[in-house]
């Protein structure tokens with residue numbers, strides 16, 4: 001069983017040097033913090049999935065979408081935009097990659113090519 | 125243990141497996157990347173200034189629209205690169221601060237002035253041209269977020285060089301005064317654009333390490349030679365000349381030979397004594413200071429909205 005030892009969000013860490021977060025109020029120090037970081041997902045064409053395009057800072061979701069439109073869709077790269085604040089993204093830990101993904105390695109029988117059938121069998 | 129991690133890391137790099145932000149990496153690798161990527165980002169941002177200088181004076185609506193589009197692209201390039209650097213654990217504000225305090229450098233080419241409209245063409249052709257040669261191999265650089273940012277940048281970059289060449293081509297077929305303007309711009313931008321590739325290989329001590337880590341794929345001199353070979357041919361189409369009496373095809377080397385680069389000038393400009401260093405930095409600092417109230421107001425507005433409607437996480441349908 002895999003224990004999630006730590007939550008990560010996206011590519012950005014939760015270290016003190018990581019992206020600032022205005023929801024944790026540190027404005028008491030009188031220092032204006034950075035706008036939060038958002039992840040941008042773009043649907044390039046109707047019928048396709050939204051795909052991660054990049055990230056940007058914005059004060060709120062509306063600004064994030066506006067900025068994403070300006071930065072990521074200037075050449076008709078998209079027909080729809082999703083934004084989510086980076087801190088809401090949880091990621092698997094790369095240190096667990098072996099345990100998480102290796103078990104699939106020896107299960108070739110999950111693939112159709114594993115099965116040898118006579119040529120006489122059509123349409124399968 | 126440390127040794128072991130380092131071996132695993134280098135094995136990955138050797139096998140062309142990308143390094144992602146959460147993977148273990150040597151501290152020097154992280155620092156080198158932060159320095160290089162942030163410097164690159166700063167260059168994109170400061171690079172908007174010399175060209176922005178001509179937006180209001182572009183000679184036609186067509187040229188103005190093109191120039192605005194190009195400058196806007198550069199802002200985007202800055203953003204992609206800042207984001208990539210942030211995955212390494214440095215904040216955006218820290219990077220801005222390093223730029224504004226002079227701790228971080230940007231490409232010294234942008235410390236030269238844009239004196240005439242032809243400079244906009246020369247920048248597109250030579251400066252973006254040199255940048256592209258640097259950037260194409262970076263699409264395969266070992267750090268994932270940097271490589272992905274560069275793929276995006278390179279896609280947008282090719283029109284920059286083409287519009288510059290086309291601009292010069294138009295001038296080169298114009299009046300005597302326009303031809304002169306074209307030649308003059310080439311004369312002034314040629315040498316600084318050669319310096320964009322950085323010092324000679326024997327004078328750049330970090331190259332070997334960066335090559336081993338596959339941050340860099342070609343040496344400064346290799347890329348510079350490639351650029352010269354390319355431009356020496358293209359300039360013929362313009363019916364102009366490059367300001368180097370020693371520029372000559374070398375049949376044996378299958379490359380163009382070229383004259384001595386004035387490295388003294390290069391180090392002067394890097395050191396802050398170029399024609400526009402102060403002006404560029406002042407413009408960036410002013411923009412940052414003048415924008416402070418906007419950043420504060422937007423933050424205050426977002427907080428207020430979030431507190432009024434917490435279930436929506438600060439978003440409302442009225443946006």
Ligand SMILES: [Fe+2]
Pocket residue numbers: 168197198201277281
């Ligand atoms: Fe650029």
Ligand SMILES: [Fe+2]
Pocket residue numbers: 198252281284
């Ligand atoms: Fe460019």
